Amino acid sequence: MVNEHDLELSDATDGYVLETLDDPATSEGNRLLSPGEHDGWIEHDGSSLGGNPLTSAYGDSAREGLPTRQKWRVFLIANGLAALVHGYGVTCASNIEGPIHKDFRSINLLPLVGLTYAVVAAACIPLACQLVKICDLKVLYLISLVIMAVGCILAGTARKIDCVLGGRAIMAVGGSVLYHAMSINTIYAQPNELVFAQAWLGAVFTIGLAGGPLIGGAIADSPHTWRWAFYIVLPLLGIALILFVIVLPRHRVQTNKPALTWFRELDWLGNWLHVGTFLLFTVACVSSGPSWEWNSHSAVGVWVAFAIMVLAYTGQQAVNLGIANEGRIFPWSLLRSRTVFLTWVCTFCAAGACSIVLYYTPIYFVLMRVHSRLDATSRLIPFICAFVVSTLLTGGLIGYIRAYRLAFMVGAALLALGSGLLHGITPDTTDHAIRAYEAFIGAGIGTIWHLATPVCALILPAERHLDQAALQSIAQFGGIVAARSAAAVIYHDIGARLLKEAVADAAYSDEDIRELLSGIRSTILTETNPDTVVLVFEIIVEATARCFSVLVIAGVVCFVAACCMKAEELDFWDARKKLAAPPPGDRRNQSLPI
The missing domain is CATH 1.20.1250.20 (MFS general substrate transporter like domains)
Known part of the structure; x- marks a missing residue:
């Protein structure tokens, strides 16, 4: 039985809220607030949390009664x-x-x-x-x-x-x-x-x-x-x-502290190292090859700077340089949880795969099928529909399935299957086949995309939910950055090298070749003899297929991570799984329906 002195409860029928004014161990300070006294959303600062920064004065859910x-x-x-x-x-x-x-x-x-x-x-x-x-x-x-x-x-x-x-x-x-x-x-x-x-x-x-x-x-x-x-x-x-x-x-x-005090105590060094790591990695991947030769001083210098930045960032977080242990900007301790780590890996892989499909598939259709930008992008509709539908289905069904490992495995399997098929494209692969491959990938990514957050919300204490949300955001956007950057290295390096060999007899500049690889219809396709154009198309397919190898890696890693998850079931519908159920007919402890 839930102790109503420990929670501020809402009566969904009568509109009254039980307010704890004095010692929650007694009932002398409790009174019912009328609807007029708590109309709409009640403002609060969570000062009565008893040490839990995520639980408001309204009990297990800050929204209850609000x-x-x-x-x-x-x-x-x-x-x-x-x-x-x-x-x-x-x-x-x-x-x-x-x-x-x-x-x-x-x-x-x-x-x-x-x-x-x-x-x-x-x-x-x-x-x-x-x-x-x-x-x-x-x-x-x-x-x-x-x-x-x-x-x-x-x-x-x-x-x-x-x-x-x-x-x-x-x-x-x-x-x-x-x-x-x-x-x-x-x-x-x-x-x-x-x-x-x-x-x-x-x-x-x-x-x-x-x-x-x-x-x-x-x-x-x-x-x-x-x-x-x-x-x-x-x-x-x-x-x-x-x-x-x-x-x-x-x-x-x-x-427990003023906002300005918290702001001064932020891990500013760690933040700058985190920013520098992402920026240097992106510049190194995007510029090495197309803008700088791999053995040039600029390329070597930026990769060395990136390595130093990674070491400095890791070391600073490991030894808590200039900060307390709880002040670290990256919630490393959460990754010790098997479930958190493996769901993070799956989200990272899914986000990376999504970014590659959305960026490189339209380029392929623009160059290979001579489509307009809009026509080429419309070929993504099967991917988009499968993505959205599978996301909603997973959110609606996971409460009944309960076995989150199964959901991750199905999503990862679809991702791996579609990635393998897309990696095997040739100049003769039809548009319908490619769109079917995209649909498999979209269904797999959608199944995984936001599943980690509700899963981890049930296994982590409430005060770690925001840190876990940060981890998932890093997985999503970090996956996009890592996959796009790695794919750019593969795509432009292979494509530029092969195209230079194919049009070596013509007076085309490096900029013409880079424009073509970027999906801009270059003069190479209009002024080159037909035999060379056919060779150029084959090179584009080869470069794109190599780029899609990143998809295959993401799918395989995601599936392995999903298989390593715990074979357990979680009760997503029991809003108060750690508390006893309220008595029949007592709706004050039940959350409002959506």
Whole structure:
């Protein structure tokens, strides 16, 4: 039987909330608040948590007794809009690289246009996690939305490619903090609701992620400027801002110190080392080969700098240099959990596979099938549909299946199967076959994409939920960065070497070859004799297939990790699995339905 003195309970019928005023061990300080006294979302700072930073004064769930069902739904809709824009920001520039290159003619920086958002988002995740812990979440939400809007405007009004990169970076900073702040779902949702909430966020983030190339392709082929790819999200950000102002409660996770004190005590050295590691890795992968020869001083220097940065970052976190053990920005201790580590690996692999399919498949169709950008990107629709449907199905069915290991294994198997088939493409492979392979991959990725969060929420103490959310964000965006960077090395290195040999007799520059590999229809395809064009097509298929080898690796690693998980079942529907069930007919302890 739940001790009602330990929890602040909501009567869903009468609208009364039991407030604990004095010693929770007695009943003398308890009184019922009338509906008028707790209308809507009650603001709180969690000061009565008794040492648990994630459990509010309202008991096991900070949302219990706080919102009406309508406001909870509006809150989820606003979160969905924000997640949609964040996902769109990752990929929206991938299909407008051609028009951007036409305006600015900067082939060396062009690969960074599509990568900048994911790199900066991954680099900012640890800091975002710390800000979520110390700042008022409502204020953080609103400021993040404004930052994203500023980045969109800067990228859209850019007069040189550096401003496009800067605008994309600013968007990513706001998006990273905003997306991590959405881990507030672990505070306001019961475990059974968390499954749905994470599936919802995963689905809309996926739609944004997959819709970026579609919208970018449509804009690239239209008479409108590529700048609308950035302007188009401003109304969505405005709507989300208004909704959050209306329904989002005030909440601070950490309350035993002032926010300014927490801010001064942040692990700033660790944050800068984390940022430097991601930036140097991306620059090293993108520039080595296309911009710098592998044995050049620049290429060697940046790889050495990256190695030093990794060692410094690892050492600083290992010995807690300048910080207390609990102040480390990366929650290393969570990876000691077998379930957390293996679900992290699966999420990392799924995110990497997703980024490769979304970026390189349209390039393949543009060059091999002579499609427009929009036509080429429309070939991703089977992938997108399978991704979204499998994400929602997993979120809806995992509560009944309960065996999360089985879900991960099915998703990983589909990913590995589709990756192996896509890796084996030839110039004679039909469009229908490729789209079928994409659907297998999309179904596998969607099954895995957001499953780790509700699984880990049930096995970890509440105070570690935000750290686990940071781990999953790093897995998603780190996977995107790592896979795209590794694939770029393989694709451009092999493609450039073979193309130079194929057109050695013609006076084509390195820039012409790089334009072709970037999906920009180069003069190589129009001015070269037909026999050479056929050879060029074969080279493109070879380079793309080699690039898809990263997909195969991701699928195999993901499946092995899934097989190594515990063969256990989790009760996702029991919102109070650690407490006794309430008596029949007593609905005060039950969470509000969605």
